[in-house]
Amino acid sequence: MYVVCTEHLPEAIDEFIEVYEQPPDLYELDKVTFTEWTSPHTCDFCGHSPKYLVV
Template identity: 70%
Template sequence: MYVVCNEHLDIAIEEFIDVYEQPPDIYELEKISFTDWTSPNTCDHCDRKPRYLVV
């Protein structure tokens, strides 16, 4: 699972495919919510606000 900004979305997709050998599902964080999970405040690759969840 990756939580990333616009700039790092391609990197997260590539890493996911390398690990799981299948394309990920991609969700916009503003359009989803989970009861037991809170989105991190920063991208997994930088200090920007994350926009996507890659799972």
């Protein structure tokens, strides 16, 4: 699972496919409700605010 900004979305998708050998599901962070965990505050690839959840 990756949490990324718009800039790093393609990178996260590439890495996801490489690791899991299947395309990920994409969610916009502001449209998902977090129950199990708190929404992360930074992109996995940089320090910016994340926009997408790649799972």
